[in-house]
Amino acid sequence: MWEDFLRQLKQLPDAVWNVVLAAAAILTGFLFKGIATLILRLYSKTNLSYSLFRTILTHINRPFTFFLPLLTFNLVLPFMQLNKGQYSIINKITGILLIVTFSMVLIAVVKIFENLLYHVYNLNKTDNLRERKIRTQIQFIRKLVISLIIVLAVGAVLLSFSSLRRIGTGLLTGVGISGIIVGLAAQRSLGNLLAGLQIAFTQPIRLDDVVIVEGEYGRVEEITMTYVVVSLWDQRRLVLPINYFIEKPFQNWTRNTSEILGTVFLYLDYTAPFDAIRKEFDRLLQSSDLWDKRTGGMQVTNTTQNAVEVRFLISASNSSKAFDLRCYIRENLVSFIQKNYPEALPVTRAIIASDNNTDNLGAENKALLTTGK
Numbered sequence: 001m002w003e004d005f006l007r008q009l010k011q012l013p014d015a016v017w018n019v020v021l022a023a024a025a026i027l028t029g030f031l032f033k034g035i036a037t038l039i040l041r042l043y044s045k046t047n048l049s050y051s052l053f054r055t056i057l058t059h060i061n062r063p064f065t066f067f068l069p070l071l072t073f074n075l076v077l078p079f080m081q082l083n084k085g086q087y088s089i090i091n092k093i094t095g096i097l098l099i100v101t102f103s104m105v106l107i108a109v110v111k112i113f114e115n116l117l118y119h120v121y122n123l124n125k126t127d128n129l130r131e132r133k134i135r136t137q138i139q140f141i142r143k144l145v146i147s148l149i150i151v152l153a154v155g156a157v158l159l160s161f162s163s164l165r166r167i168g169t170g171l172l173t174g175v176g177i178s179g180i181i182v183g184l185a186a187q188r189s190l191g192n193l194l195a196g197l198q199i200a201f202t203q204p205i206r207l208d209d210v211v212i213v214e215g216e217y218g219r220v221e222e223i224t225m226t227y228v229v230v231s232l233w234d235q236r237r238l239v240l241p242i243n244y245f246i247e248k249p250f251q252n253w254t255r256n257t258s259e260i261l262g263t264v265f266l267y268l269d270y271t272a273p274f275d276a277i278r279k280e281f282d283r284l285l286q287s288s289d290l291w292d293k294r295t296g297g298m299q300v301t302n303t304t305q306n307a308v309e310v311r312f313l314i315s316a317s318n319s320s321k322a323f324d325l326r327c328y329i330r331e332n333l334v335s336f337i338q339k340n341y342p343e344a345l346p347v348t349r350a351i352i353a354s355d356n357n358t359d360n361l362g363a364e365n366k367a368l369l370t371t372g373k
Contacts (some may be wrong), residue, residue: 022080030068067098221237261316264330265301268344291316
């Protein structure tokens with residue numbers, strides 16, 4: 001019965017037979033894609049924040065929409081009733097489209113592996129130094145592999161044309177001169193690529209590192225093969241060439257650890273009660289969750305003609321907490337001194353005497369005026 005059905009189909013006109021065969025192949029491809037999508041949807045229905053099947057479905061769905069129908073069409077192409085010229089044209093177009101769609105599938109697979117590794121090395125933890133190291137390398141390798149897939153796909157498409165192969169063969173005879181020209185033209189690009197490789201594996205910076213560059217405080221948001229994006233504290237974005245982090249000095253506050261020291265300076269009068277201020281400083285530290293209990297101390301670090309410089313040294317688990325702790329200590333110490341020891345705030349003293357007694361000013365000290373409270 002099945003053989004009779006096929007025999008009747010082959011008796012159809014060539015154009016009808018070709019259309020029926022092509023439609024059946026494409027529909028079969030869509031059917032396979034639909035079945036695969038349905039299976040992935042069933043396994044991806046989970047309340048977990050991450051699902052491998054959900055990730056596969058997200059990235060592979062669109063490439064398979066084009067790749068599977070083209071693949072099944074390519075399989076039935078030899079059975080179509082086509083002359084040599086028609087078969088050659090359709091086969092060439094199908095081959096090029098298969099190369100393009102297969103490269104899309106490979107890129108999707110790379111992104112699936114990237115998401116899987118991102119899930120394994122999750123940044124949502126207090127000490128994420130190792131995770132940031134791995135993620136920086138993953139991001140660079142992903143971009144490098146995708147670039148390589150695109151280059152190979154473009155090369156495969158071009159080499160599928162015999163005329164371009166002949167042109168390529170002719171160009172190879174001048175490879176010496178062309179190599180020098182291309183090398184000079186791509187010097188900066190190759191330099192950026194090598195700088196990107198160096199940063200990915202030696203890691204002077206990593207994703208989410210806190211850095212000071214060009215006098216700006218920010219976090220490394222993105223590292224590409226040619227530039228680095230730093231998210232500044234006020235939501236601006238500073239874009240720097242990747243060579244910057246190889247050739248110029250910069251501060252990295254999270255190179256080995258995110259722990260950091262911070263300072264608060266107050267300028268007080270010579271009459272300031274240091275013991276009372278030290279006790280209040282210790283009390284403030286003990287009552288704050290921002291302090292990591294590593295370092296906390298008060299020292300008189302300098303004296304000037306009019307004031308005493310007092311430094312309060314504190315520590316925190318990261319720079320954000322350190323900044324908040326510094327503001328907290330500064331505000332509360334100033335309030336404490338204002339309420340309890342207002343005379344300890346910086347003052348300016350002047351001695352005033354009448355013109356008739358200027359000769360005896362040093363001995364008599366006729367008046368003392370305190371201003372600038």
